[in-house]
Amino acid sequence: MGSKRGRSVIAATFIFFSMSCLNSISTTQAGTSMLDSDTFCISDQYIMKSYFTTQSSLKESEFRNFLRLQQCSENIPYEKDVPVVAMLQHREVTGEGSHRHLLTTIKLLRQSHLHELVIVERLPLGVFADPFELQSLQQRRAFSDVSVFGDTDLEQPSFRSNRSVVEIHVEINGNGEISVELPLHARYQLIGESGYSRVEFGEPDLFLCSRHVPNQEHQQRRCLVLSVGRSKTQTRSVVWDIPAGIRSHTEYVSVITFVAAVLSAFSILVASVLSSKVESCKNTKEL
Amino acid sequence: MASGESPYKRTTYRYSPLLALLLVPNSIIHRSWGKFIFSASDLLVGLFIREILKLRKVVCTVSVMVWLLNPFTFTIGTRGNCEPIVCAMILWIIFSLMKGNLSQAAFWYGLVVHFRVYPIIYALPIILVLDSKLFRSGPKPSLEDWNSHTSSTEKKTFHFSVRSLFSRERIMFGLISGGVFLACNAVSFYFYGHEFLHEALLYHLTRTDPRHNFSIYFYHIYLHYERQFSAVEKLISFLPQFTLQLALVFSFSKDPVFCMFLQTVAFVAFNKVITAQYFVWFYCLLPLILPWSRMKLKWEGILCIILWIGAQTHWLLWGYMLEFKGVNVLLQLWMASLVFLAANTFVLVKIIQRHRFSPLFRQYGSSDGKNVEKLD
Numbered sequence: 240m241g242s243k244r245g246r247s248v249i250a251a252t253f254i255f256f257s258m259s260c261l262n263s264i265s266t267t268q269a270g271t272s273m274l275d276s277d278t279f280c281i282s283d284q285y286i287m288k289s290y291f292t293t294q295s296s297l298k299e300s301e302f303r304n305f306l307r308l309q310q311c312s313e314n315i316p317y318e319k320d321v322p323v324v325a326m327l328q329h330r331e332v333t334g335e336g337s338h339r340h341l342l343t344t345i346k347l348l349r350q351s352h353l354h355e356l357v358i359v360e361r362l363p364l365g366v367f368a369d370p371f372e373l374q375s376l377q378q379r380r381a382f383s384d385v386s387v388f389g390d391t392d393l394e395q396p397s398f399r400s401n402r403s404v405v406e407i408h409v410e411i412n413g414n415g416e417i418s419v420e421l422p423l424h425a426r427y428q429l430i431g432e433s434g435y436s437r438v439e440f441g442e443p444d445l446f447l448c449s450r451h452v453p454n455q456e457h458q459q460r461r462c463l464v465l466s467v468g469r470s471k472t473q474t475r476s477v478v479w480d481i482p483a484g485i486r487s488h489t490e491y492v493s494v495i496t497f498v499a500a501v502l503s504a505f506s507i508l509v510a511s512v513l514s515s516k517v518e519s520c521k522n523t524k525e526l
Numbered sequence: 527m528a529s530g531e532s533p534y535k536r537t538t539y540r541y542s543p544l545l546a547l548l549l550v551p552n553s554i555i556h557r558s559w560g561k562f563i564f565s566a567s568d569l570l571v572g573l574f575i576r577e578i579l580k581l582r583k584v585v586c587t588v589s590v591m592v593w594l595l596n597p598f599t600f601t602i603g604t605r606g607n608c609e610p611i612v613c614a615m616i617l618w619i620i621f622s623l624m625k626g627n628l629s630q631a632a633f634w635y636g637l638v639v640h641f642r643v644y645p646i647i648y649a650l651p652i653i654l655v656l657d658s659k660l661f662r663s664g665p666k667p668s669l670e671d672w673n674s675h676t677s678s679t680e681k682k683t684f685h686f687s688v689r690s691l692f693s694r695e696r697i698m699f700g701l702i703s704g705g706v707f708l709a710c711n712a713v714s715f716y717f718y719g720h721e722f723l724h725e726a727l728l729y730h731l732t733r734t735d736p737r738h739n740f741s742i743y744f745y746h747i748y749l750h751y752e753r754q755f756s757a758v759e760k761l762i763s764f765l766p767q768f769t770l771q772l773a774l775v776f777s778f779s780k781d782p783v784f785c786m787f788l789q790t791v792a793f794v795a796f797n798k799v800i801t802a803q804y805f806v807w808f809y810c811l812l813p814l815i816l817p818w819s820r821m822k823l824k825w826e827g828i829l830c831i832i833l834w835i836g837a838q839t840h841w842l843l844w845g846y847m848l849e850f851k852g853v854n855v856l857l858q859l860w861m862a863s864l865v866f867l868a869a870n871t872f873v874l875v876k877i878i879q880r881h882r883f884s885p886l887f888r889q890y891g892s893s894d895g896k897n898v899e900k901l902d
Contacts, residue, residue: 338849427748430752488856497763499742508769514881515777
């Protein structure tokens with residue numbers, strides 16, 4: 240009797256593990272577990288705009304809490320949404336130098352009545368997006384809407400700036416596959432020893448929202464939090480190595496800079512004084 | 527600004543609100559209005575160069591062409607940079623001084639310093655040239671006739687006495703230009719408050735940009751950016767610039783145009799930040815000194831041009847590697863800025879050595895018969 244039960248337990252365990260292995264997608268929940276409905280409502284045009292009215296940091300936990308608190312009002316009909324899974328098919332930083340693009344390809348695995356995909360890209364410290372550039376991309380219809388929140392100072396080096404967030408809205412067309420290319424620029428990095436500073440990109444937060452209706456500012460929009468899965472090929476993290484100053488250069492760069500300035504100034508000074516003397520000698524000779 | 531907001535809402539706007547006001551028709555009339563204005567100023571500069579040289583009895587088409595046909599200067603206006611306006615104002619100030627219009631010169635000087643802070647370096651040579659022996663407001667000052675092929679018997683520098691330091695002309699110039707400067711700042715402050723003060727004035731005075739630029743100081747600033755510089759360190763790095771400016775003024779103030787040219791080149795070369803648009807500041811003065819240079823285009827002139835442009839191109843190649851290829855060449859880029867400073871120094875020294883010194887104004891006391899004979 241005991242051995243029979245033991246064998247059943249082992250068989251059940253084995254079946255459980257087999258089923259897990261058969262699943263080729265390693266699903267990772269975006270963040271901590273949500274309430275039973277992963278739906279929330281916002282009144283603003285942008286999710287991050289609502290967030291920054293009450294919060295100021297970009298911590299993951301604070302963001303999750305914020306979303307949890309965005310309850311829908313009673314006039315928004317409650318619908319039990321079928322969970323939509325999105326697959327992060329491709330994510331990489333393309334290009335060379337200080338100006339690159341963050342390319343993200345997302346596939347939605349199920350249709351939904353919500354037609355706007357909202358991508359919230361919390362940029363790591365060290366890179367920034369140019370709001371003016373994004374505006375002109377929006378005018379050229381690359382995105383249906385885009386905005387940058389947080390520190391948008393284009394000139395500050397990395398250690399003087401804070402992080403920024405880009406919120407992109409894209410209309411979903413028939414096939415449910417969306418490709419987004421976000422232009423990014425490198426800030427000047429903290430000096431180090433190796434000459435390069437590594438910036439690592441996390442995953443974006445994805446939401447499906449109802450379309451924003453302009454001129455109805457306080458109309459609530461329903462949004463659904465998407466569970467993001469990564470395809471097998473997309474296992475390595477997305478990194479960008481940015482050139483940075485080398486600490487060991489500090490001493491001699493300062494000294495040589497100052498010496499060069501003094502020598503150059505001195506040469507010009509001598510030339511000026513000599514030129515004055517030459518002219519006055521000429522004058523006295525002519526007299 | 528057209529919708530009543532502050533121009534400083536754009537974080538990179540660092541100019542006077544007057545410039546934004548000038549460009550409001552961009553939103554109303556046509557979006558290229560600004561570029562038309564700047565290009566028109568560019569042509570105006572060409573006209574002023576010709577008029578100033580005519581006043582000095584020089585006909586030099588080459589000089590005018592050096593400005594009008596310089597591909598760098600005309601593209602600066604067409605790409606939307608406001609430097610041609612500043613150049614036009616500076617040349618108008620010189621022209622007014624030569625005509626004896628002191629109040630006009632003072633008005634535009636106050637305005638141009640409000641517009642762009644750098645013309646403050648011309649304060650000393652202008653004040654010095656307003657020596658009452660040379661310049662009296664009212665009667666037109668008599669300009670030195672350099673065609674008489676005789677060098678002046680006067681010393682190059684001014685005699686100083688406390689009384690002459692506070693001559694009527696100098697006080698008037700100081701009061702009018704100071705008044706205009708303060709009035710412009712007061713109006714701007716009234717409308718835009720502290721934002722105006724920080725962005726349009728203080729930023730330029732305290733600017734230390736760690737991002738790569740032609741200046742030899744950029745890497746030094748970047749490597750020390752985590753900690754602030756002490757007052758002593760700031761003073762030490764300012765000393766070569768300051769000393770050089772004083773030396774140039776006291777060596778060449780009687781020829782204020784030449785003095786201003788040298789000061790501008792030196793100011794740009796030793797500044798903490800150098801961007802290519804600053805070159806326009808001395809490009810507009812170069813045509814005014816060329817007729818007095820003994821430098822021949824072959825081969826000394828060509829050598830200077832090649833060295834200066836070559837040093838810039840060399841820097842730009844390293845800059846390209848850093849910014850567009852992402853390779854850490856910060857050290858090489860910094861060395862390229864040292865080479866550029868060396869090229870600037872070389873060209874400046876050569877220009878000084880080859881310049882035929884010619885005072886702008888003739889001394890009042892000596893414009894009688896006695897000296898006229900001597901000049902013959």
